[in-house]
Amino acid sequence: MIGSRRNFVGLGIALLALGLAAPLMPRWLLSLVTIALGQGLVALGLLLLMRAGLVSFGQGLYFATGAYAVGLASERLGLKDAALQVLLGGLAAAAMAAVLGLLLARYRAIFFAMLSLAFSMILYGILVKSAALGSTDGFGVTVHSVFGLDAREGLGRYGVYGLSALSAFAAAVGIDRFLGSYLGRLGPAVRDNELRVEYMGASVHGVVYVNLVLAAGLAGVGGALTALEVGHIDPEMAYWTTSGEFVFVAILSGTSSVAAPFLGAFLLVLLRSYAKQHAPNTWQLVMGATMLAVILFLPEGLWSIFRSRKRRAA
Amino acid sequence: MSAILESRGLTKTFGAVTAARDISVAIEEDTVVGLIGGNGAGKTTFLNLVTGYLKPTSGTVWFDGRDITGVASRRITRMGICRSFQIPQIFESLTTWENLLVGLGIVAMGRKAFVGSHLGSARPEQVADEMLERFHLGAYRDEPASVLPEGMRKLLDIAMALAVKPRILLLDEPTSGVSADEKFALMDLVLTAIRAERVTVLFVEHDMDIVRRYTQRLLAFYDGRVIADGETAEVLANAEVRKLVVGEPAAEEQEGAC
Numbered sequence: 001m002i003g004s005r006r007n008f009v010g011l012g013i014a015l016l017a018l019g020l021a022a023p024l025m026p027r028w029l030l031s032l033v034t035i036a037l038g039q040g041l042v043a044l045g046l047l048l049l050m051r052a053g054l055v056s057f058g059q060g061l062y063f064a065t066g067a068y069a070v071g072l073a074s075e076r077l078g079l080k081d082a083a084l085q086v087l088l089g090g091l092a093a094a095a096m097a098a099v100l101g102l103l104l105a106r107y108r109a110i111f112f113a114m115l116s117l118a119f120s121m122i123l124y125g126i127l128v129k130s131a132a133l134g135s136t137d138g139f140g141v142t143v144h145s146v147f148g149l150d151a152r153e154g155l156g157r158y159g160v161y162g163l164s165a166l167s168a169f170a171a172a173v174g175i176d177r178f179l180g181s182y183l184g185r186l187g188p189a190v191r192d193n194e195l196r197v198e199y200m201g202a203s204v205h206g207v208v209y210v211n212l213v214l215a216a217g218l219a220g221v222g223g224a225l226t227a228l229e230v231g232h233i234d235p236e237m238a239y240w241t242t243s244g245e246f247v248f249v250a251i252l253s254g255t256s257s258v259a260a261p262f263l264g265a266f267l268l269v270l271l272r273s274y275a276k277q278h279a280p281n282t283w284q285l286v287m288g289a290t291m292l293a294v295i296l297f298l299p300e301g302l303w304s305i306f307r308s309r310k311r312r313a314a
Numbered sequence: 315m316s317a318i319l320e321s322r323g324l325t326k327t328f329g330a331v332t333a334a335r336d337i338s339v340a341i342e343e344d345t346v347v348g349l350i351g352g353n354g355a356g357k358t359t360f361l362n363l364v365t366g367y368l369k370p371t372s373g374t375v376w377f378d379g380r381d382i383t384g385v386a387s388r389r390i391t392r393m394g395i396c397r398s399f400q401i402p403q404i405f406e407s408l409t410t411w412e413n414l415l416v417g418l419g420i421v422a423m424g425r426k427a428f429v430g431s432h433l434g435s436a437r438p439e440q441v442a443d444e445m446l447e448r449f450h451l452g453a454y455r456d457e458p459a460s461v462l463p464e465g466m467r468k469l470l471d472i473a474m475a476l477a478v479k480p481r482i483l484l485l486d487e488p489t490s491g492v493s494a495d496e497k498f499a500l501m502d503l504v505l506t507a508i509r510a511e512r513v514t515v516l517f518v519e520h521d522m523d524i525v526r527r528y529t530q531r532l533l534a535f536y537d538g539r540v541i542a543d544g545e546t547a548e549v550l551a552n553a554e555v556r557k558l559v560v561g562e563p564a565a566e567e568q569e570g571a572c
Contacts, residue, residue, distance in 0.1 A: 182419025182438070189416045192405040199365070199403070200417045200478050201391035201424070 254301015
């Protein structure tokens with residue numbers, strides 16, 4: 001059940017496991033998990049939108065906004081701590097959605113998907129033309145400190161990983177609570193029957209808007225974390241193929257659990273790494289076949305494996 | 315008694331079609347009023363106009379002494395005018411319990427915005443369970459609404475309207491799609507539940523037995539006009555109503571026929 005104490009405990013255990021596993025993992029795996037957590041945050045935002053019946057093909061917009069906010073905070077504002085940078089990334093993306101959402105919240109289905117895609121491509125276009133931001137090359141980001149710990153030595157070397165794990169935990173717990181709240185429950189109600197929601201005294205527009213802004217904030221945090229982990233920012237982060245990958249993760253994961261997007265993102269990152277390594281020219285084929293298999297055999301996403309087993313046991 | 319809901323000269327045209335013409339009616343507080351009329355007589359249009367779903371071409375709607383013409387249906391709901399639907403408008407993928415919790419949650423979130431909210435200190439989750447029992451829907455609590463049989467869908471639809479704390483409830487054909495031997499039981503159940511909270515009721519109905527049994531006052535519509543408005547027995551005896559709405563030809567015509 002969403003919003004239950006059991007979920008909170010489960011997520012707490014997952015956080016603890018991520019913490020304990022850190023010293024045992026090789027550097028490459030640590031990096032992979034960090035990237036997956038960042039992607040998972042974006043997919044978690046898509047979960048919110050999908051529960052409200054909306055698919056956005058433009059989450060790259062908020063992802064890139066979060067990433068560029070980190071870069072600019074570090075280079076221009078002198079804001080050096082990664083934790084603050086990530087917070088700023090999330091806020092910047094949410095602020096962007098707070099403005100665009102005024103228009104976006106009026107659209108549904110393919111029109112919503114395409115309009116969000118259009119906005120992300122506008123940002124892409126602007127970034128490519130901005131010489132001050134490195135145009136197509138983007139620019140590098142250095143992690144100085146995380147929560148005051150020097151990122152080059154000791155525990156600080158796990159800083160971005162730890163920050164990602166904490167952000168993912170906080171987001172998953174927060175969104176789980178939100179989904180169980182009266183406002184959060186209106187998302188699926190809007191998906192099912194907008195007319196009735198209005199006739200129950202709530203604003204459909206308002207519900208969509210809140211979900212949009214939350215989803216953007218999550219994507220911003222995801223983008224910020226990715227920028228810190230990769231150490232580089234470029235306009236590709238706003239490109240539609242990046243947004244498409246987030247939708248891929250969201251569909252792979254399903255909408256029944258807040259933990260699912262993180263699992264889905266991890267599987268995607270693993271799959272992509274191996275596919276690129278073993279089939280450098282045809283790796284997209286592997287991804288496409290996986291997607292097809294999930295849609296055919298697990299239409300409610302990976303998480304339904306756990307659910308159907310539980311139902312059979314009961 | 316004072317009028318809780320009143321329409322004055324309400325007219326609605328869709329292009330060349332006039333769906334409502336000069337409808338002036340007043341519904342007194344704490345009563346059960348029926349509304350009859352053939353297909354296309356303007357019954358549902360009237361409900362749509364009163365609840366803000368449609369904007370009238372001319373005329374006004376008054377609720378509790380306030381002009382609410384042109385106010386959005388969301389706000390009208392919050393004032394205390396709620397409705398059920400001829401074709402149940404429920405949240406198909408949510409469970410029966412969750413369907414009720416949507417409305418109760420909305421009330422809980424905006425306690426101040428709802429006039430006459432009598433949720434009190436009770437938790438919405440608890441109230442949802444109580445309502446399910448009262449509407450005999452307890453057995454379907456955790457089933458998705460999409461699997462409910464038609465009669466249960468009707469009940470849920472009405473319970474959902476009641477969940478948002480109406481002062482007047484507009485029921486659009488509560489017994490349509492319900493089998494003949496279930497309809498009285500359904501109406502008993504619904505009206506007992508609604509009247510326990512002293513909610514005023516206006517219901518659209520095709521079934522004259524239902525109307526005769528449950529209403530004190532009756533409105534009859536034909537071709538977008540009010541052709542009769544009065545005590546139920548009187549309206550049902552009215553020659554024009556018998557001819558145009560009930561469908562029984564008047565006595566002299568019957569003789570002339572064949």
